[in-house]
Amino acid sequence: MQEFIQYFxxxxxxxxxxxxxxxxxxxxYNSTELINFAHGEFVMLGSMCMITFxxxxxxxxxxxxxxxxVCVTAAGLLFERLAIRTVKNPEHIVLxxxxxxxxxxxxxxxxxxxxxxxxxIPPFSSHPPLDIHGAKLLSQSIWIILxxxxxxxxxxxxxxxxxxxxxxxxxAISKRAAWIVGIPSRLMVTLAFGLSATMGAVAGVIIxxxxxxxxxxGTMIGLKGFCAAMLGGLxxxxxxxxxxxxxxxxxxxxxxxxSSGLKDATAFLLLLFILYVRPGxxxxxxxxxxx
Amino acid sequence: xxxxRIPYAVFTLIVAAAGWYTDNPYYLQTLTFIGINTLLALxxxxxxxxxxxxxxGHAAFYGIGAYGTxxxxxxxxxxxxxxxxxxxxxxxxxxxxxxxxxxxLSGYYLGMGTLGFGMIVNILFREWxxxxxxASGFVGIPSLELGPISFSSTKNYFYLVWGFVIFSFILCHxxxxxxxxxxxxxxxxxxxxxxxxxxxxxKLKLQVFILSAAFSALAGFLYAHMVFFISPESFxxxxxxxxxxxxxxxxxxxVWGSLIGASLLTLLPEWLHAFSEFEMVVxxxxxxxxxxxxxxxxxxxxxxxxxxxxxxx
Amino acid sequence: MTDNNHPLLQIESVSKAFxxxxxxxxxxxxxxxxxxxxxxxxxxxxxxxxxxxISGVFPPDTGTIIFNGTGIRNKKxxxxxxxxxxxxxxxxxxxxxxxxxxxxxxxxxTRTRCGMLGSIVRLPWVAEEEKKARDFAMELLDLxxxxxxxxxxxxxxxxxxxxxxxxxxxxxxxxxxxxxxEPASGLNIVETMRxxxxxKKFRGQGVTVLLVEHDMSLTMEISDRIVVLxxxxxxxxxxxxxxxxxxAVIAAYLGTSKNKADG
Ligand SMILES: Nc1ncnc2c1ncn2[C@@H]1O[C@H](COP(=O)(O)OP(=O)(O)O)[C@@H](O)[C@H]1O
Ligand SMILES: [Mg+2]
Numbered sequence: 001m002q003e004f005i006q007y008f009x010x011x012x013x014x015x016x017x018x019x020x021x022x023x024x025x026x027x028x029y030n031s032t033e034l035i036n037f038a039h040g041e042f043v044m045l046g047s048m049c050m051i052t053f054x055x056x057x058x059x060x061x062x063x064x065x066x067x068x069x070v071c072v073t074a075a076g077l078l079f080e081r082l083a084i085r086t087v088k089n090p091e092h093i094v095l096x097x098x099x100x101x102x103x104x105x106x107x108x109x110x111x112x113x114x115x116x117x118x119x120x121i122p123p124f125s126s127h128p129p130l131d132i133h134g135a136k137l138l139s140q141s142i143w144i145i146l147x148x149x150x151x152x153x154x155x156x157x158x159x160x161x162x163x164x165x166x167x168x169x170x171x172a173i174s175k176r177a178a179w180i181v182g183i184p185s186r187l188m189v190t191l192a193f194g195l196s197a198t199m200g201a202v203a204g205v206i207i208x209x210x211x212x213x214x215x216x217x218g219t220m221i222g223l224k225g226f227c228a229a230m231l232g233g234l235x236x237x238x239x240x241x242x243x244x245x246x247x248x249x250x251x252x253x254x255x256x257x258x259s260s261g262l263k264d265a266t267a268f269l270l271l272l273f274i275l276y277v278r279p280g281x282x283x284x285x286x287x288x289x290x291x
Numbered sequence: 292x293x294x295x296r297i298p299y300a301v302f303t304l305i306v307a308a309a310g311w312y313t314d315n316p317y318y319l320q321t322l323t324f325i326g327i328n329t330l331l332a333l334x335x336x337x338x339x340x341x342x343x344x345x346x347x348g349h350a351a352f353y354g355i356g357a358y359g360t361x362x363x364x365x366x367x368x369x370x371x372x373x374x375x376x377x378x379x380x381x382x383x384x385x386x387x388x389x390x391x392x393x394x395x396l397s398g399y400y401l402g403m404g405t406l407g408f409g410m411i412v413n414i415l416f417r418e419w420x421x422x423x424x425x426a427s428g429f430v431g432i433p434s435l436e437l438g439p440i441s442f443s444s445t446k447n448y449f450y451l452v453w454g455f456v457i458f459s460f461i462l463c464h465x466x467x468x469x470x471x472x473x474x475x476x477x478x479x480x481x482x483x484x485x486x487x488x489x490x491x492x493x494k495l496k497l498q499v500f501i502l503s504a505a506f507s508a509l510a511g512f513l514y515a516h517m518v519f520f521i522s523p524e525s526f527x528x529x530x531x532x533x534x535x536x537x538x539x540x541x542x543x544x545x546v547w548g549s550l551i552g553a554s555l556l557t558l559l560p561e562w563l564h565a566f567s568e569f570e571m572v573v574x575x576x577x578x579x580x581x582x583x584x585x586x587x588x589x590x591x592x593x594x595x596x597x598x599x600x601x602x603x604x
Numbered sequence: 605m606t607d608n609n610h611p612l613l614q615i616e617s618v619s620k621a622f623x624x625x626x627x628x629x630x631x632x633x634x635x636x637x638x639x640x641x642x643x644x645x646x647x648x649x650x651x652x653x654x655x656x657x658i659s660g661v662f663p664p665d666t667g668t669i670i671f672n673g674t675g676i677r678n679k680k681x682x683x684x685x686x687x688x689x690x691x692x693x694x695x696x697x698x699x700x701x702x703x704x705x706x707x708x709x710x711x712x713x714t715r716t717r718c719g720m721l722g723s724i725v726r727l728p729w730v731a732e733e734e735k736k737a738r739d740f741a742m743e744l745l746d747l748x749x750x751x752x753x754x755x756x757x758x759x760x761x762x763x764x765x766x767x768x769x770x771x772x773x774x775x776x777x778x779x780x781x782x783x784x785x786e787p788a789s790g791l792n793i794v795e796t797m798r799x800x801x802x803x804k805k806f807r808g809q810g811v812t813v814l815l816v817e818h819d820m821s822l823t824m825e826i827s828d829r830i831v832v833l834x835x836x837x838x839x840x841x842x843x844x845x846x847x848x849x850x851x852a853v854i855a856a857y858l859g860t861s862k863n864k865a866d867g
Contacts, residue, residue, distance in 0.1 A: 035399055037532075086583050093345070094586040097539045100532055101578030108571025223410070223528065230403045265414045268407035275404045276392045462724055469723030470709070470716050470734070477699045477710045484697035487659060489685030489714035489777055498720055 005135035007256040008249065013141040013210070015248025016148035017203050021225025022232065022240035023155070024199030029235050030172035031192035034092070037099040038079070040222015041106035042197045045072045046204020047213040048114050054208070055121040069201040075106075076197020080190055103218065110215030118212040144206045151202055152241065168192065172235075220264070227267050231274050233281030242282055246270070295468070299461060306453045310446060319445040321561060323517065326452035327510045328553035332537040333459055333546065334506025339535070340543035341467060342499045343479030344394065345402045348409025349534050352504040354416055354526030355382040356511025361429045361521060362422060371435050375512050382508030383501045385412075390500040394493065397482075409531050416523040428522030435516045442516070452513050459506060463546055466502075475499060476544070507534075540581055542588030551589050612637040612781055612812045613658070618667035620653055627653040629836045630667070635781070640803060640813040642827035642844070644820075646856060649833040651816045652694055655783045658814075659691045660684045671781070686714040690779035692770045694786050694816075700759030704750055704769055707758050708741040711776030744772040748802065764795040771802065781812045788819045800826050824848065832856070 021043060028036055049068035053059045059067065083098050084090075123140040130137040159165040171178040171188040179185055203225070211217070228247045232239025247267055254266035274281065313319050331353060338344050359378030363369040369377065393404040416423050423429055435442035435451070442448045466472050477485040478492050486492050515521050524530075533556060541552020559577065563570040585592030611634040620628040628650040635641050643651050657664050658671075660681040669676050676684060690711075699707050716737055718730045745751045748768040753761060758769060767787055774782055784803070788796045800822050803813055817823045823830070823844075830847040832840040834856040840847050847853055 083579050083583060087586055091586060093539055094582050097536055098579050098582045100536060101575045101582065103575070104578065105572055105575025108569070108575055111571060112568060219528065223406070226403070227407070230400070234399060262414070262418070265411055268410040271407040272404060272411070275396060275400060275407070279396055279400060465726060466720065466723050469730070470713065470718045471720050471723050473702070473706055473710050474713055476702055480699035480701055481697050484693065484699065485710070486681040487685070487691055487693070487697070488711050488773060489682045490710070491682045502720070
């Protein structure tokens with residue numbers, strides 16, 4: 001029982017992280033029908049910024065987090081402006097290769113700035129872990145889940161309550177219709193890139209204390225997030241949440257009861273299984289074609 | 292000799308001349324790697340460029356070719372020349388089994404399905420250490436010999452690899468310019484319409500998936516017997532993405548595009564060694580810039596530029 | 605087979621729903637070999653859906669479709685083409701990156717045999733088959749007047765020609781039954797007349813045609829029979845003259861009021 005709860009805790013902690021990353025993928029997909037293969041690198045940048053601002057410069061926690069998120073969001077906006085918007089007749093596969101190029105570029109940039117070493121930072125607060133039936137819930141896990149909740153609720157409010165958010169949703173549903181009622185879709189795409197990078201940054205910030213951060217951490221975690229987004233159903237925010245937690249929890253039990261080498265395989269086996277039995281993801285939206 | 296054979300004849304001559312005049316083993320080796328990568332790109336181009344089906348897991352077949360021959364020759368003491376059809380057949384079989392459910396998907400879901408497959412195979416290479424040597428790799432793969440000819444010489448290996456490349460070019464050229472090739476392009480342009488004119492799209496997609504797996508496995512075989520040591524990193528997700536990039540950068544649906552894409556992506560890292568720690572940054576930038584300014588790939592893009600320059604004169 | 609009154613296609617109480625939307629309800633009629641049947645009805649009546657059922661895109665919820673005496677429920681689209689059913693699409697669906705000639709060659713896919721191995725080995729029969737296919741394709745291009753554009757990329761052809769090319773592509777499979785989905789839409793008067801002639805020529809060669817068309821003068825002129833659908837139900841069937849005088853048909857068309865039912 002104790003073991004079971006322990007795995008569950010680790011599952012929801014990872015699940016929250018995957019969910020935030022998956023939301024980033026889904027959000028961008030909604031507005032642009034594009035998968036950003038550099039998304040994992042934004043997570044990496046978020047983590048590494050935390051290493052610098054919180055770990056080395058010893059800024060207070062909240063300013064460090066905000067600064068990290070602002071930096072990464074700016075990088076996302078810059079990426080959209082310089083690389084994506086400049087393509088004249090964008091074909092999907094071309095944009096995808098551009099994001100692949102960007103991921104290599106950002107990884108290289110990370111290596112230039114932070115070197116090849118792996119870093120970690122202390123947890124956001126030094127409370128002792130909670131003890132529940134002998135299983136330990138680390139304080140950082142609580143931070144992760146709190147920030148996750150804050151982010152998703154914030155996002156939900158943004159989409160439902162603000163004009164910009166509603167405009168983004170409208171644009172995601174139908175570009176033409178949105179354009180007719182005067183919503184500039186160009187701007188919405190930029191915004192989607194920015195927000196998606198923000199999600200990456202948030203994920204990067206919250207995992208910095210629980211993982212070894214290095215310039216090349218983005219690939220795997222990005223893939224897992226992509227996996228989670230697909231599991232739930234690409235383009236659906238609820239799908240991203242479900243996919244993230246499903247993946248996190250199954251992976252935790254995979255490590256617990258099978259072997260740690262199979263941890264990474266769990267994600268992908270699960271993915272293949274879902275794709276074969278329910279080709280559109282758990283919450284399947286309309287056909288996701290393209291390429 | 293019909294007209295469409297001329298480029299291949301010229302190309303064969305160029306390859307022969309390149310082999311004849313190059314003595315520097317480093318250059319020969321780099322050229323041989325280009326050949327191996329061309330096989331990879333060519334195989335994927337048949338699937339992606341012609342039939343319009345993405346695969347983000349092709350490094351798995353590359354790996355099955357390499358590990359297949361390693362296991363057969365080292366553990367089972369099979370002759371490499373028997374291991375070649377063995378490894379290729381294994382990859383084709385896997386492609387068939389995986390392809391049947393996966394090719395029902397399309398777009399990103401197909402991308403993700405193939406990606407997941409590639410990751411699982413890679414994890415298998417890494418974790419099944421009793422057979423594959425695990426993360427530390429597989430050592431002691433024998434060099435190739437054919438009667439008196441030893442392919443441990445860099446030059447002979449160069450000829451061997453490029454022989455296979457030319458053979459594959461002709462093979463692909465024939466398929467592309469046939470009833471099957473037209474049907475493939477029809478699927479690319481519109482799967483619904485292709486089915487409506489009588490193309491068995493599911494069967495054909497599976498066939499070309501298996502064909503492209505065979506090319507990748509051949510490349511894997513040649514790679515394994517060239518470097519004698521293989522490890523899982525050579526066949527990971529990044530490797531799969533690199534094959535996709537070769538195809539897109541070179542030019543989709545173009546046999547020569549595969550050659551150009553493979554050449555560029557093989558040579559670029561070599562040239563960029565000079566940038567030492569800036570290597571990755573520059574590499575990423577170059578990929579982005581090519582795609583931004585020549586979105587149809589180098590082959591088409593450069594031809595278009597040439598055309599425009601000529602017209603402006 | 606040679607019996608002229610033998611029904612080539614029988615549609616028996618076919619229904620199809622998409623989610624809650626009942627696209628077709630209990631539709632029955634049959635097509636006599638060697639005739640042209642006009643299938644008309646306002647937008648959303650279910651005409652294209654019926655075409656999709658006949659060409660095997662999806663199966664009907666209930667009811668059966670019998671082609672040449674055999675049910676087609678478990679047949680895939682490509683198998684139906686081999687059996688002799690060809691179709692065109694409401695929104696032209698050519699292979700845009702391929703030439704006009706290549707489009708027609710793909711149209712002959714079920715009438716040629718060369719497979720993956722055959723194309724690699726290139727035995728003499730392959731070259732012969734290829735030559736025959738090209739000759740036939742050229743004949744068809746001649747028929748629609750596009751011989752000079754055999755090597756033009758089909759996506760670059762003007763729209764009207766694309767429609768004709770799609771028709772030729774369907775004809776290339778040597779069908780017994782042709783399903784034409786609004787072939788005249790987007791064509792000018794001259795092109796429409798040429799289309800009418802072509803369709804009649806096909807009938808002359810023994811091909812049975814099911815024609816969905818909003819251009820009433822064309823439909824009424826060339827059709828032997830007319831079937832009228834409205835909101836998924838068959839509301840009338842008969843000769844063009846009888847249908848034009850049918851109360852229910854007039855009511856359905858007045859309801860939408862945008863179609864000119866002249867005659
Ligand atoms: N694949 C589909 N999925 C959902 N609804 C469909 C589909 N095809 C057609 N419909 C619906 O069925 C009805 C009939 O459409 P259709 O057969 O295209 O009409 P027509 O061709 O007579 O204009 C319409 O309301 C249409 O929206
Ligand atoms: Mg219609």
